[in-house]
Amino acid sequence: MADDTTRPLKRRRPDRVIAACDLCKRRKVKCDGEQPCGYCTRKHRAETCTFTAPKQRGLPRSSVSTPAEPSRLRDVETAGDLRRASTPENGHHEVPSSSPAANSKDDNHEDTAVPLEGRILRDARGQVIFIGDCAPLSFLQTVRHLIAAEADPEGFAVPASRDSIIEVALPSSTQTPNSLAVDPRDVQALVDAYSVATSGLVDLFERDTLCNEIKMWANGLTGHADEATAAVLYLVLAIGAQERDETQAEAWFKHARDILLKHLCNGMNVSTVQGFALVAVFMLRAYQPNGAYLYFSLAARTAYAIGIHRTEVNASFGEQTKAMRDRVWKSLRVIDILISNVLGRPTSTSDVDCTVKYNVAKTNNDLAVQMLSASVQIFMIVERVVVEVYSRKRISLRIASYVSRQLKGWASNWLQPLSDTIHHLIPDDSAEVLVGSCSTLCSYFYGIMLLTRPFLIYDLYEHMGASLKGGGTHVEHQEKRRYADAALEAAASFVETLRAAIQTNRMPRRMPLIVAWLFPASLVLAASILGRFGLTFEKDCEASIRCLDYFGQLDPHAKQYSLITQSLLKTTTSHHMKREQQSRSQRRQASAKLFGLICSNPPTPAQEPEAGTPDASAAPSVHATAQHGNPAAWNVSDWTIYDADFFALPWHNENDQGLQDFLQPGTHPVDGAAVADIPLFPMYDQQMRGGFM
Numbered sequence: 001m002a003d004d005t006t007r008p009l010k011r012r013r014p015d016r017v018i019a020a021c022d023l024c025k026r027r028k029v030k031c032d033g034e035q036p037c038g039y040c041t042r043k044h045r046a047e048t049c050t051f052t053a054p055k056q057r058g059l060p061r062s063s064v065s066t067p068a069e070p071s072r073l074r075d076v077e078t079a080g081d082l083r084r085a086s087t088p089e090n091g092h093h094e095v096p097s098s099s100p101a102a103n104s105k106d107d108n109h110e111d112t113a114v115p116l117e118g119r120i121l122r123d124a125r126g127q128v129i130f131i132g133d134c135a136p137l138s139f140l141q142t143v144r145h146l147i148a149a150e151a152d153p154e155g156f157a158v159p160a161s162r163d164s165i166i167e168v169a170l171p172s173s174t175q176t177p178n179s180l181a182v183d184p185r186d187v188q189a190l191v192d193a194y195s196v197a198t199s200g201l202v203d204l205f206e207r208d209t210l211c212n213e214i215k216m217w218a219n220g221l222t223g224h225a226d227e228a229t230a231a232v233l234y235l236v237l238a239i240g241a242q243e244r245d246e247t248q249a250e251a252w253f254k255h256a257r258d259i260l261l262k263h264l265c266n267g268m269n270v271s272t273v274q275g276f277a278l279v280a281v282f283m284l285r286a287y288q289p290n291g292a293y294l295y296f297s298l299a300a301r302t303a304y305a306i307g308i309h310r311t312e313v314n315a316s317f318g319e320q321t322k323a324m325r326d327r328v329w330k331s332l333r334v335i336d337i338l339i340s341n342v343l344g345r346p347t348s349t350s351d352v353d354c355t356v357k358y359n360v361a362k363t364n365n366d367l368a369v370q371m372l373s374a375s376v377q378i379f380m381i382v383e384r385v386v387v388e389v390y391s392r393k394r395i396s397l398r399i400a401s402y403v404s405r406q407l408k409g410w411a412s413n414w415l416q417p418l419s420d421t422i423h424h425l426i427p428d429d430s431a432e433v434l435v436g437s438c439s440t441l442c443s444y445f446y447g448i449m450l451l452t453r454p455f456l457i458y459d460l461y462e463h464m465g466a467s468l469k470g471g472g473t474h475v476e477h478q479e480k481r482r483y484a485d486a487a488l489e490a491a492a493s494f495v496e497t498l499r500a501a502i503q504t505n506r507m508p509r510r511m512p513l514i515v516a517w518l519f520p521a522s523l524v525l526a527a528s529i530l531g532r533f534g535l536t537f538e539k540d541c542e543a544s545i546r547c548l549d550y551f552g553q554l555d556p557h558a559k560q561y562s563l564i565t566q567s568l569l570k571t572t573t574s575h576h577m578k579r580e581q582q583s584r585s586q587r588r589q590a591s592a593k594l595f596g597l598i599c600s601n602p603p604t605p606a607q608e609p610e611a612g613t614p615d616a617s618a619a620p621s622v623h624a625t626a627q628h629g630n631p632a633a634w635n636v637s638d639w640t641i642y643d644a645d646f647f648a649l650p651w652h653n654e655n656d657q658g659l660q661d662f663l664q665p666g667t668h669p670v671d672g673a674a675v676a677d678i679p680l681f682p683m684y685d686q687q688m689r690g691g692f693m
Contacts, residue, residue: 021049121166129166129290132344134390134450136519137166140564142457143523147571150464150530168287168556178251182218182237187211190240192432197239197508198281199436200443201338202331203372204274206324210236227263228271231256235278242285243510243554253282257295264298273303273328280335284512287557293339296332300348303332309354329356330376337379341386341450342516351380367417371436374414378440381406382447395454396656397479403451410444422500431506438501439513445497446517448490449524452483456524459484460531472656488528491521492540498547509554515561518547522565529572541569 024031024039031037036049119131119138131137191211214233216222234256241249260275276299283292307313314325332349340347358376385403389395421437459481472480498514501507525541545565552559591597 019051022052023049025052130343130345131166132390133393134341134386135344136342136516136523138344139453139520139523143527143568146457146460146527146530147568149461150575167290178248180234180251180255182214184215184218187215187218187237190237192240193243193508194236194240196431196435196506197242197285197510199368199432200371200375200439201334201513202277202281203327204277204331205236206320207368226267226269226271227259228267228269228275231259232271232275232278234259235275235282239278239282239285242282243508249282250286253279264302268302268305270306270308270325270328273299273306273308273332275299276302277328277332277335280339284339285510287512287555289339289342289512293343293345296335296339297348300332300336303329303349308332309349309356311355311357314356326356327372329354330358330372333358334372334376334379337383338513338516341382342512344390347383367421368430368433368436371433371440374410374418375436375440375443378410378414378443378447381410382443382450385447385451389451389454397476397483400451400455400483407444407447407451414440415444419497422497422504434501434504434506435508435511438497438507439511441497442494442514442517445490445494446520449487449494449520452487452490453520453524455480455483456487456527456531460527463531484531487524488533488537491524491544492537494518494521495525495540495544495547499543502547502550507550509551511551512555515548515551515555515558518544518551518558519561519565522548522561523568526565526568526572529569529576534576535573538569538573541565545569 019033020031021033021035021037021040023045024037029039031039035051036046040046040049119133119141120128121131121137122128188211191214195207213222214236217230217233234252238249238252238256241252256275257279260272260279264272276295280292280296280299283289283295303309308325308329311322311326314322317325333351336347336349339345358373358380381403384406388399388403418437418441421433422441494517498518522541522544525537525544528537529535529541545562548558548562548565550558552562588597
């Protein structure tokens with residue numbers, strides 16, 4: 001037997017190299033084991049070069065699927081992702097396995113083990129923060145990867161700078177502080193502006209007495225021994241003044257916030273809860289969602305401390321106080337779910353120990369009074385989608401069908417009256433009802449998009465020719481397409497509803513809820529151009545950009561979202577045109593080979609319809625779909641969102657593998673690259689580079 005030292009070295013198979021990076025393993029190319037490796041560097045994928053430790057046989061399931069604790073942060077400014085610490089023994093990074101095959105056969109009856117892959121970025125102050133999977137910015141990440149895989153694979157090199165669009169850093173004021181005095185003559189206008197700004201978001205006060213109480217307080221005719229109450233009144237005025245006098249609003253806000261923090265531990269009452277809830281609302285409208293997230297937690301914990309989440313406790317204070325405390329809890333739930341969806345983080349409140357009912361029967365036909373009930377009910381469905389799909393990273397047709405029935409039940413009660421308020425506005429209707437109706441309907445359309453986004457991404461990759469796992473019957477395939485189509489119809493209906501509301505000239509420009517939902521709708525419409533529908537939704541996407549520009553006159557987030565969507569639309573439209581041109585050229589060449597035709601210059605793609613493009617009028621309308629069937633049938637037994645068992649499903653756990661690949665990190669549908677491989681950030685300086693973002 002020859003000595004091993006004299007035997008020529010055989011090239012090892014790349015997939016057997018222990019220190020190979022994940023991409024080299026999948027593509028079966030040679031890897032040098034460096035971080036980043038040479039192959040990823042040449043392919044401009046250095047920032048996504050990751051290493052997965054080999055599974056050790058015989059270890060329990062928990063030891064395989066639990067991610068290691070991060071011990072270092074590598075180049076956050078340019079990578080924007082959380083690396084796993086390397087061990088001295090093996091010298092490469094350890095990340096959790098995302099394949100369902102990592103589970104043993106004995107665990108097949110349990111949930112698929114899905115490690116949570118964190119995405120981080122820096123805020124305006126340079127602090128590292130976490131953005132979850134359901135957040136609009138995470139959806140932007142998915143769409144960016146879709147564009148990179150299909151339209152422009154070399155168009156996402158790491159730039160030298162990035163834009164911060166998660167938090168707006170307010171400049172430190174060097175001017176003399178504004179007077180805290182309140183002019184009684186301005187109270188009515190400020191309270192009206194407050195009511196419009198918070199319609200459909202919070203309902204914390206007796207609307208008939210709020211204005212009179214503030215007027216008496218401003219005139220010095222009444223004093224409040226409880227300073228928290230005075231802080232609440234300052235916050236009402238501050239929110240009302242945000243659009244017309246931001247400097248004065250900021251002065252009132254800071255004074256009220258300092259009062260609440262000073263007396264937080266001395267006494268907790270309803271005013272304290274109202275105060276910190278309004279602090280969160282003000283900060284959302286000031287484009288500071290992180291600050292709102294932190295201050296809202298104080299409102300939530302205070303509410304638990306005084307029992308606002310228990311309706312039997314609220315009833316002990318009398319019927320009028322009970323109704324007010326119940327409304328405060330509902331308001332907290334709406335704000336909480338809004339903030340948690342914007343940032344993709346867990347909520348601060350829960351319904352596990354809550355007994356406040358969200359489906360209280362209508363006592364009158366005043367839509368302004370009932371607005372909060374409609375809003376909290378749709379937000380509860382949104383929370384179900386987040387928990388069942390994005391937090392657990394699983395999706396199936398059965399889950400989608402179950403949640404869609406709840407959306408139908410909500411629509412049968414609220415869709416018609418809210419739509420009539422916007423599209424057939426009565427002159428006497430107030431701006432408060434209009435804004436509340438628009439905000440609530442936008443949340444409804446967002447709930448549909450949030451549920452159907454995985455189906456849309458699945459459908460787009462399939463149309464691009466990706467080889468997807470999971471198979472399924474023809475009926476299941478068509479059902480997935482129906483949900484993908486619903487995402488587009490919901491986005492188009494969203495834009496149509498918002499345009500109608502803006503045209504009334506009653507819509508404020510500081511609307512964090514609408515802007516947060518409008519951005520994913522714009523991404524859905526822009527990305528759809530790569531799919532079966534081609535340019536069908538191009539006009540809707542352009543309309544969404546105009547809506548973003550409307551809010552972008554004051555809102556820097558909306559302005560940035562508009563630039564991103566414009567660049568995305570330009571990229572997808574250009575790619576669609578090139579794809580049509582190539583298809584036309586191939587048909588010409590094939591015809592020439594068959595019959596000897598002389599190839600001439602083909603017409604532009606805009607002159608002939610896309611083959612196989614469905615007619616926009618043939619797609620089912622979200623408004624029409626919500627009213628099919630017997631509306632009453634959806635309200636009898638399916639409406640369980642107010643029960644303590646909110647997070648329980650009426651069947652055993654299941655997964656649709658083909659769809660679930662798009663919710664788990666480490667899937668590789670196109671060209672060996674994963675949906676979750678590219679970091680969430682950096683954002684691209686669109687003005688400097690002139691390309692997509």
